[in-house]
Amino acid sequence: MSNGRHSSHAGFRKAGSFMVSLLVAIRGGGWQGSLQGTTRCLHHRMACSHRVGLLFAPSVEIPLAPRRRFVHDGTAPGQDCVCLCHLQPLPCPMKRFYVVASIPLLLAALIPIAASLWVAHRQAKNDQITYLTSLADEVLRRGVASRQQLVAALNDLDRDPHAPCSQASLTRMQQLVGTSFYLQGMGSVMDGTLVCSTLTQGSDLVPLTGNHMVTATGISSWIGARLPFAPDQPFNIYARNGHAVIIHPGIVIDMPVLHADVSLGLLISTPQALIRSKGPLDAQWLALYTPDASSQVESDTHHIVFRASKDNNIAAVAAAPKAQAYGGLWAQALILAPLGLVASALFALGVAVLTRWQLSPRVRLRTALRRREFFILYQPIVDLQTGQWVGAEALLRWRRRNGTLVPPDEFIAEAEKAGVIAPITRYVIDVVLADLPELLKARPGFHVSLNLSPQDLVADGPVQYLQRRFSAMEFPAGALMLEVTERGLVNIEAARPALQAARQIGASIALDDFGTGYSSLSMLESIDIDTLKIDRIFIASIGAQAAISPVTTHIIEMAHTLQLALIAEGVETQDQVDFLIARGVRQAQGWKFARAMPLEELLAGLRVAPPSQPQ
Known part of the structure; x- marks a missing residue:
């Protein structure tokens, strides 16, 4: 256009x-x-x-x-x-223009209004289900508490040595009732008859009526039983081994509700039976309940929420009419409709913002990740004594669709700033774990090192993702090395869980770029690392005609004192190799040995017998 x-x-x-x-x-x-x-x-x-x-x-x-x-x-x-x-x-061109132009403008005005109605409808439903869930949770909490109290009371009476209906037995029952919030009374049952209780006079025999069943836990239940002292009030009686507990059915579900047409109930899951209710509960609604499972269902007229406790064989139900939720929908829509009109006025601005968003570093990096524009190269790590490739560092590279390469220093910093480094690290982990079997097959004992950003050292971050992936695969301990920078260890306590997760899979920890950031001996003593990587800026000072930086020697001596392994980065000359060997540095990487290479080239190099000394 x-x-x-x-x-x-x-x-x-x-x-x-x-x-x-x-x-x-x-x-x-x-x-x-x-x-x-x-x-x-x-x-x-x-x-x-x-x-x-x-x-x-x-x-x-x-x-x-x-x-x-x-x-x-x-x-x-x-x-x-x-x-x-x-x-x-x-026909007049302007008329055609206005007709054509009015269509997207009309849609831009109507779509936000329609969206407002949809949001209002969805929000009304969610609000009602959330409210019903809170009610069902409270009913279930009370139901579980009452069930735990009745089971505890029955267990106590099972241990009571006194004869049923004796004064000592009734006294014990009264003590249990007095210390239990949900129990109204206790007694003894024989052949479906309440022979005595703390609520009846003496030993009057009271045949138990109501809906009788035996639950999956072996407790006999009489739902809605009538007692002589309160003939109009139904009670629920639960008995086991001749001992009975009497509970008022309303004590669990007697709670305030916002609307009178809200229905509450408590179910026995197996066999399914409604033991307490407040308000009408249609049998067709209860038929939608799956035993021991919490769920949200709906009928033609009602939203119904079930909350279950498998351990206690009970479930709570809360139901309310849909009309109750949608009654204020139009009023809410009238409030939201002006917002829709405002949204249509901001439509053009939104297009501009969307375009800018699509060009943002965060979106560009996520798009590159989705298009698989990132790839991995491996730079070998060499044993300076044998010349053998003992490991490799996985290096991330980005080639755009037009073929241009983006320098790692640029896009890594962008990813950290945009907060998308974690998915990129997970991608590197996936690639390395896919390549690792071939590398270990080509050279047993080989290891791959992964670079971690400071943002990766968080709870449930990429390291924990690596832990889950690695644990599901059969790799030997030591197959991975994780490289962290001094920046990532500024807050050591925050990084410690990630480092511990790495330890649990047998990964070693290397401190990368040591000496270029916030280096201190206290940092080395406070974290559990295995290896120091000497940064290339210190290696570059080593040469036949260059003054050797005392920092390089100091780093090597300090690592030996702390019994840490050393890997020198950026080694390019034989003079540097000789210097490192003379001072006990065992491993190195750099263009002197090999540049970063694809997996296939690395595998080919591993299959070639290494020289006895580095060349």
């Missing part, structure tokens, strides 16, 4: 002349053609203004192709042109 500059009629008159480009499709008279207007037509200037509108000039000259000639309309002699108002029966 092209952009045009809009001017008013007064602006055109003030200018006196203008240039306009217009593509006209003419259908009629048995032909159609494209006309390009480039100059103005003075004839019918005012007469045409109402036809053309403000987007174009009041009147536009349209030179015709040589093979198509129209009657001259009174402009300069010899000029083949036609005024827009004479293009009959071609």
Whole structure:
């Protein structure tokens, strides 16, 4: 879509002349053609203004192709042109423009309003389900507590040595009732008859009525039993081994609710039975319950929430009419509708923001990750005594789709700043773990080192992801080395869980770029590392004609004192190799030995017998 500059009629008159480009499709008279207007037509200037509108000039000259000639309309002699108002029966271009332009504008206005209605509908449903879930959770909490108290009381009576219905036994029952919040009474049951209780007089025999069942836990239940002292009040009685517990069914579900049409209930899961309820609970709703499973379901008229406790063989249910949730939907929509209109006004701004967002480093990096523009090269780590490749450092590279390479120093810093380094590190982990079996097959005892950003050393970050992946595979301990920088260890306590996770899979820890950041002996003593990597800036000072930096020697001596292994980076000359060997540095990497290479080249090098000494 092209952009045009809009001017008013007064602006055109003030200018006196203008240039306009217009593509006209003419259908009629048995032909159609494209006309390009480039100059103005003075004839019918005012007469045409109402036809053309403000987007174009009041009147536009349209030179015709040589093979198509129209009657001259009174402009300069010899000029083949036609005024827009004479293009009959071609409809006015502005009318077509307004019709076409109004469609996306109308959609831009209606879509946010429709979205507002949808959001209001969804929010109303979510609010009701959240409320029902909180009610069901509270009913379940009370149900579990009451069940635990009745089981504890029955267990206590099982250990009671006194004869059933004896004064000592009834006294013990009264003590248990007095210390239990949910128990109203206790007694003894024989052949479906309550022979005595703390609620009845003496040893009156009370046949137990109500819905009788035996639960999966072996407890006999009478739901809705009637007792002589309160014939209009149903009780739930639970018995085992002749001992009974009496519970008021309403104590678990008697709680305030926002609306009177909210229904609550407590179920025994197996066999399924409603033991307490408040408000109507349709049997068809209860049939939707899956034993021992919490769920959210709905009928034609209600939202229903089940919350289950498998260990206690019970579940709570809460239900409310859908109309209750959607009753205020239109009122809420009227509030949200103006927001939709505002959203349509911000539509163009949103497009600009979206375009800018698509060009942001965060999106570019995620897009590159999705397109697999990142790849891994391996730089061998060499044993300076034998010349053998004993390991390799995995180095991330980025080749854009146009073939250009982005320097790692640029995109790694961008990824850290944009907060997307973690998924990139996980990608490196996936590639290395996929390559590791071939490397170990080509050379047993080989290891690969991975670089970690400071942002990777967090709880449940890439290191924990590596731990889960690595634990599921059969790799030997020591197959991986994780390289951390001094920047990543500024907050040692925050990084410690990640380092411990690495230890649990047998990975060694190397401190990379040592001496270039916040180096201190206290840091080395406070963290558990295995290896120091000597940065290339210190190795570069080693040479036949260069003054050796005392820092290099100091780092080597300090590592030996702390019994840490050393790997020298950026080794390029034999003088550097000789210097490192003389001071007990065992391993190194750099262009002296090999540059970073693809996996296939690394495997080919591992299959070649190494020289006895580095060359």
